[in-house]
Structures are given as structure tokens and as C-alpha cells.
Amino acid sequence: MPRRQDVSETRKNQILDAAMAVFARSGFHEARMDDIVQESGLSKGTLYWYFKSKEEIITAISQRLFATDIEQVEGLLRAEGTVSERLQQLIHDRIQGLQDMSGMVAILFEFYAVALHQDGVRQFIKAYFQNFHELLVALIEQGIERKEFRPVDALAAATALDAIFEGLIVRWLIDPEAVQWASLGQAAIRLLLDGLKQE
Amino acid sequence: MPRRQDVSETRKNQILDAAMAVFARSGFHEARMDDIVQESGLSKGTLYWYFKSKEEIITAISQRLFATDIEQVEGLLRAEGTVSERLQQLIHDRIQGLQDMSGMVAILFEFYAVALHQDGVRQFIKAYFQNFHELLVALIEQGIERKEFRPVDALAAATALDAIFEGLIVRWLIDPEAVQWASLGQAAIRLLLDGLKQE
Amino acid sequence: MPRRQDVSETRKNQILDAAMAVFARSGFHEARMDDIVQESGLSKGTLYWYFKSKEEIITAISQRLFATDIEQVEGLLRAEGTVSERLQQLIHDRIQGLQDMSGMVAILFEFYAVALHQDGVRQFIKAYFQNFHELLVALIEQGIERKEFRPVDALAAATALDAIFEGLIVRWLIDPEAVQWASLGQAAIRLLLDGLKQE
Amino acid sequence: MPRRQDVSETRKNQILDAAMAVFARSGFHEARMDDIVQESGLSKGTLYWYFKSKEEIITAISQRLFATDIEQVEGLLRAEGTVSERLQQLIHDRIQGLQDMSGMVAILFEFYAVALHQDGVRQFIKAYFQNFHELLVALIEQGIERKEFRPVDALAAATALDAIFEGLIVRWLIDPEAVQWASLGQAAIRLLLDGLKQE
DNA sequence: AATGAATGAGGATTCATTCAT
DNA sequence: AATGAATGAATCCTCATTCAT
Numbered sequence: 001m002p003r004r005q006d007v008s009e010t011r012k013n014q015i016l017d018a019a020m021a022v023f024a025r026s027g028f029h030e031a032r033m034d035d036i037v038q039e040s041g042l043s044k045g046t047l048y049w050y051f052k053s054k055e056e057i058i059t060a061i062s063q064r065l066f067a068t069d070i071e072q073v074e075g076l077l078r079a080e081g082t083v084s085e086r087l088q089q090l091i092h093d094r095i096q097g098l099q100d101m102s103g104m105v106a107i108l109f110e111f112y113a114v115a116l117h118q119d120g121v122r123q124f125i126k127a128y129f130q131n132f133h134e135l136l137v138a139l140i141e142q143g144i145e146r147k148e149f150r151p152v153d154a155l156a157a158a159t160a161l162d163a164i165f166e167g168l169i170v171r172w173l174i175d176p177e178a179v180q181w182a183s184l185g186q187a188a189i190r191l192l193l194d195g196l197k198q199e
Numbered sequence: 200m201p202r203r204q205d206v207s208e209t210r211k212n213q214i215l216d217a218a219m220a221v222f223a224r225s226g227f228h229e230a231r232m233d234d235i236v237q238e239s240g241l242s243k244g245t246l247y248w249y250f251k252s253k254e255e256i257i258t259a260i261s262q263r264l265f266a267t268d269i270e271q272v273e274g275l276l277r278a279e280g281t282v283s284e285r286l287q288q289l290i291h292d293r294i295q296g297l298q299d300m301s302g303m304v305a306i307l308f309e310f311y312a313v314a315l316h317q318d319g320v321r322q323f324i325k326a327y328f329q330n331f332h333e334l335l336v337a338l339i340e341q342g343i344e345r346k347e348f349r350p351v352d353a354l355a356a357a358t359a360l361d362a363i364f365e366g367l368i369v370r371w372l373i374d375p376e377a378v379q380w381a382s383l384g385q386a387a388i389r390l391l392l393d394g395l396k397q398e
Numbered sequence: 399m400p401r402r403q404d405v406s407e408t409r410k411n412q413i414l415d416a417a418m419a420v421f422a423r424s425g426f427h428e429a430r431m432d433d434i435v436q437e438s439g440l441s442k443g444t445l446y447w448y449f450k451s452k453e454e455i456i457t458a459i460s461q462r463l464f465a466t467d468i469e470q471v472e473g474l475l476r477a478e479g480t481v482s483e484r485l486q487q488l489i490h491d492r493i494q495g496l497q498d499m500s501g502m503v504a505i506l507f508e509f510y511a512v513a514l515h516q517d518g519v520r521q522f523i524k525a526y527f528q529n530f531h532e533l534l535v536a537l538i539e540q541g542i543e544r545k546e547f548r549p550v551d552a553l554a555a556a557t558a559l560d561a562i563f564e565g566l567i568v569r570w571l572i573d574p575e576a577v578q579w580a581s582l583g584q585a586a587i588r589l590l591l592d593g594l595k596q597e
Numbered sequence: 598m599p600r601r602q603d604v605s606e607t608r609k610n611q612i613l614d615a616a617m618a619v620f621a622r623s624g625f626h627e628a629r630m631d632d633i634v635q636e637s638g639l640s641k642g643t644l645y646w647y648f649k650s651k652e653e654i655i656t657a658i659s660q661r662l663f664a665t666d667i668e669q670v671e672g673l674l675r676a677e678g679t680v681s682e683r684l685q686q687l688i689h690d691r692i693q694g695l696q697d698m699s700g701m702v703a704i705l706f707e708f709y710a711v712a713l714h715q716d717g718v719r720q721f722i723k724a725y726f727q728n729f730h731e732l733l734v735a736l737i738e739q740g741i742e743r744k745e746f747r748p749v750d751a752l753a754a755a756t757a758l759d760a761i762f763e764g765l766i767v768r769w770l771i772d773p774e775a776v777q778w779a780s781l782g783q784a785a786i787r788l789l790l791d792g793l794k795q796e
Numbered sequence: 797a798a799t800g801a802a803t804g805a806g807g808a809t810t811c812a813t814t815c816a817t
Numbered sequence: 818a819a820t821g822a823a824t825g826a827a828t829c830c831t832c833a834t835t836c837a838t
Binding site: 027028029030106109110112113114115116117122125126129130133152153155156157159160162163164165166167168170171173174175178179184185187188189190191192194195196 | 225226228229305308309311312314315316321324325328329332351352354355356358359361362363364365366367369370372373374377378383384386387388389390391393394395
């Protein structure tokens, strides 16, 4: 009967799901524990049975949100196709991901803001950034090896790429009309990629 | 007697300076009005004499922080030198500006987060972004006209440039070691600029 | 206009008076801050403006309750009459004092219990005991000098006297009928005093 | 199969032992049921299987703590030796008892405080006091009969004796250094006994 | 008998804002 | 203009107790 084993895991997820929904709707500070209680369908006591404070819930969500999918990353490195194509694919996937969870993106900044005061959160985000960054470095190096790209500074190029990506998100959240992902966003990123290519 | 006016202006600045310091240190929500009172050296009553709520203080700071210096912008468009040089200069100035107020940069995220819930704040930031963006577009177009740059999509190029800039700030705040402005940051930006140049 | 000077002192006393009444009625733990608020006629905010926690109120009361009246003590040492008479007087006064505040005596044990976990409280009580003890020692030594008393161990005699006193209070609180102060209590204490006298 | 019964008894004792330890450490109100659960090594459900509330545990402990050992008492009345010797012995035994459970003595005050609000507890303590008191009365009367003591008021003398004893405990708990049982405590008690003796 | 997850009423404390002076 | 004491609604969290298994 291992059915009972993971009630605990189920409950935690139930709580985190509810919390994310509430946070996305109201922001961290406007969100009341009671809202999460209601959204989750559990009781207040149960919430505190699994997480000992609101802060702990926030941290847990950040952990989940900024979890890095190593498999996907490794897969991409060994996948077929030109590096350029795979970079495009990677970026496309990420944009897709953002749009899928567009309701949640709003809390991204809440997390960035929290990160500056709560180190646990900062670490998760940092790891996430690093991970993405390293993947880009590896891909770009592959591109240089294969003579697809000019022998640029891979580190700088990767830094530029993930900065551009992150920057577009910022701009998008503040001014959605200014960043039409399908057109302008893609074009901006392509511009950089084109600069890398071997003429 | 325009001196009267000044006292009022002085007080407001005194309050906003104090508030910025406190906000940068603790974030908007952890910051207590009492903290600002203490930091400012004024009394609680005086605070509320000049600003009728915490929100109003936040809005006032965002207005100040995201004020656009039209003069500087226009000047840059008419300045001497190659477009490339002037872009480098612009970026260099901004990095300098960031580093000068490095303690304050932390509140940037607070504002971004707030912007999603408070439209007044969003408008200031949006205008600021747009302004910078338009300047970049104009400069790049100038570069294209003068044959310094290839005939790229100026809009996309500007979008890429300001995204890269904003993205580097995000990364920097979360992981300061990862972004050494003087080296990596500059290199990343130059990479993009190089891509624009006429070969 | 010094009228305003001691609003602060007035408020604090107002709060402590209310708190004592409530504590005597309900005990420390049953007493709700709201009860004190109501009893004091002030607002919750005001309570917390003057005392930053329930614990602080308890400590402040203990300080007030176990304050030692040095003047009275010194006076007694220089007063006229035989030492024996003055000891009787001292004890009589204390019994009187207890009976006057009989409603409050109930919280004595609350304080003793708290003292074991809260050092601030313990110190006040300790000082109070020591003060009373030293007075007894001085009086008994005076009695020995004046040949009213036998050359007993003044320290031991004083210890016995204040122990007997404290012990009677304990017994009284648990079993009021068993200790009729006017008769049995006095008799018990006199018995000890008689043992001290020069035959 | 009376062994069953024993398990039940064992469990109850296990719980009460744990509860006493926790109560002595933290006081009744700071002590959490969870602390007792942990200390006992049992589960929360089991605790509530044997005692239906925290109050019931407290009452059970008071019953245990203030149980009167009739046998010992009766024995002492019929024992050999002078009354004075036996009183000394009695007091010595009690002091010994206190010192053996010195860690637990702290909860004495908790019980005294509780007694004022919870009548069940008060009755146990009252009976305990009365029992001790009656024993003292009987012993002193024996002493008077046997001409060991002066024809004092036995009731008053006994009251004085148990008050002194209880008072010393109070003083000791608040200020351990002030009451060195072996010296000062004994001396104080002896002083009273000496006063009773036939010259 | 035993477990421990679940409950929710209850309580201490905070803090933006007001207002008499 | 300036002060700072006063307010009280709002909120997080605790913890004794229950109950399905």
C-alpha cells in the first residue's frame, strides 16, 4: 500500500499550486494566508503543518519555479541540427514557456525583488541563470568548433544572449505592446546570432 | 519670498532621499514609515504633511528615478563623433550612473514588481524605456544613414540593445560576480555593436 | 505647561493598573491583551505604544509590585520602641498590606512561577526578599545589642522570620481557613520571636 | 493476564514523567503538548488516549506530586527517639527529598499558581499541607506530653514549623544562594525547635 | 492501542494613518 | 508647518484537540 506514502508530497504541491495562483493574482504582500487556505481547499492548520511560514512557501515556490531541467539541457547539446537552429529552438521554447505561464510571469519580479532580501530565493534564481548561461556557452563553443560561428568570445556572447533574453522579458512585462515576441523579440535575438555567424 | 517654496522642496527631497535609502535596504514592504521617519530626521506628522501615503512616496520616487533627461538625449543626437563612439559613450555613462547609485539599484526590482499592480508607477517606467529606446533607434538610424552601420532593422537593433542592457542589470543584481561590467558587460554590448557595423 | 510632561507616566500607570486588575482576575495566561485594553479604556495601539509586549507588562508590574520602600525600612531602624515591638509592627503592617491588596495576592504565585523562566522578574523579587531580609537582620542585631534578645545567630533568625512569613502566605493562599492571620498567623510568628527573647 | 493493566500503567507514568520534565523546564503554559509527545517518545494520539486533556495531565501530576505517604507519617509517630530528634529527621528527609528532585521543584510554583484557578489541584495541595501539618501537631503534642517541650500552643508551633519550611523553599527557588539548606536552612529551623524546648 | 495528519478558533502583534495641540 | 501620541483594522501564526486509518 504505497498509496499513503506521498500524501505529504501531494499536500505540498496542493499548497504550492494554490499559493502560486494567489500570488500571481495579488502579489506576495497582498496575498493573505487565508487566500491560500481558501484556494487550496485545505485548512489553515494544514498549511502550517507543511510550511512553517509564508516566507517558506515563497522560497519553496521559487525553488520549483527556478528548477533546472538538466535532461533537457543535456539533450539539446547532443541534438541534431546546426547550433544556430538549436539556439533558435531553445529561445523559441523558452518564449513558449513564458507565454504558457503568462499569468505567473508577473510574480517573476516579485521573486527578483525578494531575492535581494532573502538569500534562499536568490540562490535558486542564481543557479537557474547560471545553468542557462552555461548551456549557451557550451552551444556557442560548439558553434565555433564547427566553424558555424566566428571565433568570438563565447562567454561574452552567451552573456549577451541571456541578457537580451532577460531584458526582453523585463520590457515585455512593463510594456507588452513594445515587445511582440513573434516579430520584434525574435528579430532582436536573431540579430545577435547573425553577428556571430561566419560570413 | 520664493524661499518658502524651497523649504517645501527641500523637505520633500529630504523625505524621498530617506525613503530611497530605506527602500533599497529593506524593500518596499519591509520598510516601515517609522524607518523613513527616522532616516529623514523629520517627524511622522511632517512626512504625512508632504506625502499623503506610503504609496505616494513610492510613486514620487519612481517619478524621480525614471525621469528622462531630454536635454541629454537631444544633445547626444547632435554631438560630434561617430555613431558607434556615441553609443559607446551612452552606454558607458549609464553603467557609470548605475555604479554611482549601486546601493539604490536594488529598488529597481521593487519598482518593476510594483509596476504590475500600480499603474502610475508603470507609466513612468514605460516612458523611461520608450525614451531610451527611441534614442537608440534614432542613433542607429543615423548610423545607417551615414553608412557606419549595415542597413539592419533599426527597431530590432535598438530593442536588442536596450534589452541587453536591462538584462545585464537583472543578472548583475542576482549574481554580481557573474557580471563584471568593465569586462564582460562591455564585451557583450560591443559584440552586438560590432554586428551592426559595415564590414 | 508642565501638565503635558507626564502623560507618558500617567498612561503607563493606567495600563499597569488595568493589567493588574485583569491578571488578578484571570491569571497571566487567561488574560487577553484585549481584556487589558478594555479595562484600561485605551486602545490596543496605545498599549503597544507604551509596552512592547505582554511580557513587558508583566515585568513592569513585577517591578512595581516588588519595589522596595527604602524610606520605610530606614525609618523602622531608627524608630522608637523595643525591637520586639517594632518587629511586631513590621509584621502587622505587612499582613495589613497583604489584606489590603488581597485581590492581587493571587498573582503573587504567577510571578513566582514566571520568575523561574524570566530573569527580569526574578531579579525584582530577589531584591525585594533581600531587602526585607536585611532589615530583619539589622533589627535582630539591634535587639541583641540592646540585650533584648539572646545572642542568637541573627542571620538564621532573620531567615527563619521571613521564611515563616512567606510560608504563611503560601499556606493562606492554598487554604485560607487554615491561616487566620489575626490569631494563628500572629501566634506562630510570636512563638519565634519569644524564642529570641532574653529570659 | 494482569500484564495488560501494567502496560496501561506504564504508559501513564511514561507520559507523566515526560510531562513533569517538560513542565519543570518550560512552565505549564510554555510547555506544548508536542513537547511532551517528543519527550515521552510516544505519539500524540497515545497521549490523548490516556489523558483527555492537558489539564488532566496537570491534575494527575499534582495528585502524584502531592500524594501523602500515610505509612511514613504513622511510622514516625510511633518511632523511637526523642520528639526533637524525630522532627529533625522529618525535616532532614524532606530537604533530602527536595534536593533529590531539585529539577522538578520549579513546577511547585506552577501548581500553586494553577491551584488558584483549578480547584482539583488545590484540593491535592491542601490535603498535602494538612497532612503534614497534622503530623507536626501530633509530634509536638507528643513532645509536650513527654515534657520535652514547653506547654506551647501546638497548633501555632506546627503552623510556624511548616510555614518556615515552605517559606524556605520559596526563598530558595527565587534566590538559591541565599538559602544554603545544610547550614542556614537547618539553623533557622533549629532555632524554632530550640524555642520549643523545656529549659 | 496506536498513529500523526488535519483542524480552526483564538490571540498577540504590527503599522499605516489620523489629529489634537 | 510641525509634532508624536493615539488608533484599530488587519494579519500571521499557534496549539490543544480530533479522528480516519
